[in-house]
Amino acid sequence: MKQFIAFVKKEFYHVLRDKRTLLILFGMPVAQILIFGFALTNEVKNAKIVIVDQAKDISSQKIISEIAASHYFQIENTIPDPKQIASAFQKGTIHLAIIFPASFNDDLMHLHKAQIQIIADASDPNTATTLTNYASAIIGDYQSGLNAKISVPMQIIPEIRMLYNPQLKGAPNFVPGVMALVLLLVCVLMTAISIVKEKETGTMEILLVSPFKPMLVIIAKAVPYLFLSLINVMSILLLSVYVLHVPVKGSVLLLLAESTLFIITCLTLGIFISIKTNTQQVAMLVSLMGMLLPTVLFSGFMFPIENMPVPLQIISNIVPSKWFYIIVKSIMIKGVGFSVIWKETVILVGITLFLFFLSIKSFKIRMA
Amino acid sequence: MAEVVIKTEKLTKRFGNFTAVDEITFEVFKGEILGFLGANGAGKTTAMRMLIGLSTPTSGKASVAGFDVYHQTENIKKNIGYMSQRFSLYEDLTVMENIRFYGGIYGLTNAEIKAKSEQLIFELSLEKQAKELVASLPLGWKQKLSFSVALLHEPKIVFLDEPTGGVDPLTRRQFWELIYAASDKGITIFVTTHYMDEAEYCNRISIMVDGKIKAMDSPENLKKQFDVNSMDEVFYQLARGATRAE
Numbered sequence: 199m200k201q202f203i204a205f206v207k208k209e210f211y212h213v214l215r216d217k218r219t220l221l222i223l224f225g226m227p228v229a230q231i232l233i234f235g236f237a238l239t240n241e242v243k244n245a246k247i248v249i250v251d252q253a254k255d256i257s258s259q260k261i262i263s264e265i266a267a268s269h270y271f272q273i274e275n276t277i278p279d280p281k282q283i284a285s286a287f288q289k290g291t292i293h294l295a296i297i298f299p300a301s302f303n304d305d306l307m308h309l310h311k312a313q314i315q316i317i318a319d320a321s322d323p324n325t326a327t328t329l330t331n332y333a334s335a336i337i338g339d340y341q342s343g344l345n346a347k348i349s350v351p352m353q354i355i356p357e358i359r360m361l362y363n364p365q366l367k368g369a370p371n372f373v374p375g376v377m378a379l380v381l382l383l384v385c386v387l388m389t390a391i392s393i394v395k396e397k398e399t400g401t402m403e404i405l406l407v408s409p410f411k412p413m414l415v416i417i418a419k420a421v422p423y424l425f426l427s428l429i430n431v432m433s434i435l436l437l438s439v440y441v442l443h444v445p446v447k448g449s450v451l452l453l454l455a456e457s458t459l460f461i462i463t464c465l466t467l468g469i470f471i472s473i474k475t476n477t478q479q480v481a482m483l484v485s486l487m488g489m490l491l492p493t494v495l496f497s498g499f500m501f502p503i504e505n506m507p508v509p510l511q512i513i514s515n516i517v518p519s520k521w522f523y524i525i526v527k528s529i530m531i532k533g534v535g536f537s538v539i540w541k542e543t544v545i546l547v548g549i550t551l552f553l554f555f556l557s558i559k560s561f562k563i564r565m566a
Numbered sequence: 567m568a569e570v571v572i573k574t575e576k577l578t579k580r581f582g583n584f585t586a587v588d589e590i591t592f593e594v595f596k597g598e599i600l601g602f603l604g605a606n607g608a609g610k611t612t613a614m615r616m617l618i619g620l621s622t623p624t625s626g627k628a629s630v631a632g633f634d635v636y637h638q639t640e641n642i643k644k645n646i647g648y649m650s651q652r653f654s655l656y657e658d659l660t661v662m663e664n665i666r667f668y669g670g671i672y673g674l675t676n677a678e679i680k681a682k683s684e685q686l687i688f689e690l691s692l693e694k695q696a697k698e699l700v701a702s703l704p705l706g707w708k709q710k711l712s713f714s715v716a717l718l719h720e721p722k723i724v725f726l727d728e729p730t731g732g733v734d735p736l737t738r739r740q741f742w743e744l745i746y747a748a749s750d751k752g753i754t755i756f757v758t759t760h761y762m763d764e765a766e767y768c769n770r771i772s773i774m775v776d777g778k779i780k781a782m783d784s785p786e787n788l789k790k791q792f793d794v795n796s797m798d799e800v801f802y803q804l805a806r807g808a809t810r811a812e
Contacts, residue, residue, distance in 0.1 A: 407725075
């Protein structure tokens with residue numbers, strides 16, 4: 199028994215002295231509770247919407263003020279012409295548009311029946327359903343309020359239209375997310391481990407002594423993953439189109455080009471991690487904890503970013519997969535062209551260049 | 567007078583307050599086998615890294631194969647070979663694939679690689695293993711192969727970092743046969759080792775203690791100088807006063 203206790207004691211020393219394990223043992227549960235409690239919620243608050251009030255009469259104004267008062271919605275704009283909302287949806291700046299026809303009040307008063315059109319961005323079907331339900335509820339309340347005072351009931355019928363994904367399939371939402379995740383995993387994790395492995399086994403030294411330029415050594419390591427990742431992208435797209443029946447509405451070429459950009463971003467990130475870490479274990483930990491987890495949480499495909507506390511929203515801006523997710527969703531599900539997503543593309547390019555120069559600088563420092 | 571292939575003058579490397587290599591000055595002549603000895607932590611590896619272009623010196627001068635270590639490391643790298651104990655070759659590649667890879671990165675043409683690989687395999691009697699993964703070779707074979715690959719591009723100087731660690735004395739002897747053969751061809755060998763019997767095989771020895779070179783001469787002269795019978799004793803006399811240990 200005494201020997202057993204001696205052993206257990208030794209194991210305690212191991213665990214308590216390994217700071218990394220302690221971080222995971224105690225830090226992670228705390229972080230998870232906080233994150234899941236505050237940041238990750240499927241509830242939608244302050245969703246940006248646009249109102250097209252063609253009626254501008256007393257009824258429409260009343261309903262609009264109810265909507266404005268609701269903490270579910272945040273009215274971005276009230277515009278006169280429904281044709282303008284198309285580009286707002288394409289850019290992804292609004293989730294919902296409510297359109298009052300010109301004859302709204304007249305219809306209510308004389309026909310006892312009026313329609314309100316609700317258009318939702320269904321590329322995220324969960325948010326779309328939630329928002330249209332909220333809107334319908336508010337309209338329903340107003341309707342009940344009206345009918346309480348009169349004898350002949352009035353009906354306000356919300357006509358709901360789900361943009362981009364009328365069947366409210368889940369696939370359009372998660373295919374872009376899965377793409378981002380898979381590319382991140384393969385490119386960051388595998389590249390980092392591959393380069394660090396050379397450091398660990400000592401083969402890196404030999405390569406550095408050869409006349410081959412060191413940065414080229416590292417880039418050569420990344421090239422196979424570039425090709426493998428492109429194959430991955432194509433297989434995901436093929437599966438998505440033919441098995442899940444989620445077509446690519448926009449230009450496939452543009453999608454592949456943007457994917458290549460994102461792949462390069464991830465490879466650069468992997469390279470940077472490999473320069474900063476010395477063992478495969480640490481490289482794996484950093485890649486998984488540091489990259490995979492934020493991607494899942496902050497890219498916006500599982501939990502809407504707008505609902506997170508502001509500091510976390512700011513953090514999500516430096517997660518490259520967030521921008522890629524927007525780009526892929528826009529091209530695949532909304533079918534938009536480069537003119538809409540140029541901003542996100544530029545940001546990705548910027549992140550890549552930043553990581554690249556940081557890597558070169560770190561590499562040179564190690565050499566000296 | 568033999569041609570000088572390595573020349574250093576007060577070569578120094580400091581890491582913050584710590585001086586790893588302290589103003590070492592020496593010359594190495596073409597075709598000689600120089601044993602670079604020292605206790606762990608004495609600064610041998612740091613000194614060698616500066617000579618092979620992996621580390622920039624803090625101060626002092628050095629030239630390798632006629633090229634300056636500060637500004638001409640690319641040229642140095644083209645003219646030297648390197649082999650370390652830690653790494654032989656890529657275990658998950660075959661013998662031939664390793665040879666082709668290193669030939670490629672040193673800029674040899676396909677024809678040159680073909681000719682040299684055939685010669686190499688013949689000399690080491692590795693015909694049967696040419697298409698096998700390096701992982702399947704015994705350690706002694708890996709080391710011999712690794713040394714030969716380091717010479718593939720016919721460098722002027724070859725740096726060996728404890729090349730014979732972990733093998734039996736017979737295999738070590740065979741390895742040194744290869745070193746002698748290379749030296750006969752005019753290749754300069756710069757080798758670090760802990761094995762004092764190997765020190766006897768060298769033309770000259772230098773011994774580093776606490777970052778400085780405390781002795782540099784042929785094994786016979788050193789033994790006479792310290793009035794002892796073996797290099798073991800010479801080393802002990804010099805190294806026991808060291809204040810640094812790894």
